[in-house]
Amino acid sequence: MISNDLFREDPDFWIRLVERNIPTRLFDKGTTSEDVILKRLKLSSSSQIAIQPSERKLKPNEVVITIVMHIPGTRCYGEEMELVTDVPASKLAYQLSEYLNVPVRHVIVAVKMLDKYEWAVIPTDHASESPTKKTNKSVSKKGKKNTLKKKLSKSPKESIQIKHGDLIGVKIIPEEDASSFQLYLSDFDTEDDILMRKKLKELREKSQDLQRSQNDSFENEDHFEDTVETSSPVVSTNNEERSLKIHVDNFSQSSDLNVSLS
Numbered sequence: 001m002i003s004n005d006l007f008r009e010d011p012d013f014w015i016r017l018v019e020r021n022i023p024t025r026l027f028d029k030g031t032t033s034e035d036v037i038l039k040r041l042k043l044s045s046s047s048q049i050a051i052q053p054s055e056r057k058l059k060p061n062e063v064v065i066t067i068v069m070h071i072p073g074t075r076c077y078g079e080e081m082e083l084v085t086d087v088p089a090s091k092l093a094y095q096l097s098e099y100l101n102v103p104v105r106h107v108i109v110a111v112k113m114l115d116k117y118e119w120a121v122i123p124t125d126h127a128s129e130s131p132t133k134k135t136n137k138s139v140s141k142k143g144k145k146n147t148l149k150k151k152l153s154k155s156p157k158e159s160i161q162i163k164h165g166d167l168i169g170v171k172i173i174p175e176e177d178a179s180s181f182q183l184y185l186s187d188f189d190t191e192d193d194i195l196m197r198k199k200l201k202e203l204r205e206k207s208q209d210l211q212r213s214q215n216d217s218f219e220n221e222d223h224f225e226d227t228v229e230t231s232s233p234v235v236s237t238n239n240e241e242r243s244l245k246i247h248v249d250n251f252s253q254s255s256d257l258n259v260s261l262s
Contacts, residue, residue, distance in 0.1 A: 016165070018048035020114050022066065024165025062086045063164045067096070070171045075190045077169065089160045093124045096170055106175070110188045111160060112167040117196040119169060119188035122160055 016023040058064070062084050068077035087095050089111070097104040110119040162168075169188045 013051050013053050016050045016052055018050050019165070022114070022165060022167060023050055023052060023064075058084065059086065063162055063166075065162060065164070065166045065168050067168050067170060070169055070188065072172075072174075077190070083168075085162065087162075089122050089162050090125045092122060092162065092168070100170075100172065102172055106173050108171040108173060108185055110169045110171075110186075111162070112169065112188070114167070117193040117200070119193075120160060121186045121188075 018024070063086070065083050065085060067081045067083050068079075069081075070077055083099075085092065085095060093104055093107045093109050096109060097107045100107070104124070108121065110121045112119050171185065171188070173185055
């Protein structure tokens with residue numbers, strides 16, 4: 001059970017869950033009841049908890065997210081920075097553009113799905129300025145229209161909600177790329193992401209192969225049992241009955257008892 005001491009009115013620290021070395025969920029008075037047990041919070045004996053210094057108390061609609069800036073020309077990012085925000089996902093690019101002092105049309109943001117090692121580009125509300133909202137006309141001339149749609153279909157605005165601990169990647173695109181969409185702009189993968197997705201795919205394939213082999217084994221066993229049942233000799237139960245005859249001699253004349261089986 002969480003102690004009342006952890007929910008003081010003016011706390012100077014946050015309690016956070018650590019997943020894959022990244023602080024994620026935050027447990028505070030606004031989101032967690034004082035008498036809740038750890039099992040209800042989906043915490044186990046292997047869960048890692050971090051105590052993080054805080055400068056102020058969070059409002060109910062505020063979340064703490066982690067920002068990483070993409071290094072141009074690489075698959076690397078700079079140091080992690082934390083941001084307290086209360087804006088929806090579609091407005092996050094605006095907030096970051098003001099913080100970075102760059103036009104919003106030069107900013108592309110994506111949230112990382114830690115369990116899948118994938119990034120989902122977050123669309124913005126400004127259809128005329130965002131490079132991810134450009135029409136597909138120029139791209140389709142190069143035969144990449146379907147690829148572009150596939151890239152953007154992974155990040156529907158309705159399905160993305162910012163929550164505590166989200167890892168947000170930020171790209172600042174140059175002026176020459178801001179006027180026309182380029183496919184590489186939506187690629188936020190690191191080398192580690194690509195490697196881990198490959199490993200996950202191999203594990204899925206091995207699991208599927210194992211499942212198929214088990215199913216084939218079960219089918220062979222069933223076929224063998226059916227074969228044994230059909231090939232077993234049938235024991236006839238229509239044997240002819242033999243009659244039993246008993247001949248009794250005259251006891252007055254002979255004391256012999258003759259029994260014959262015919």
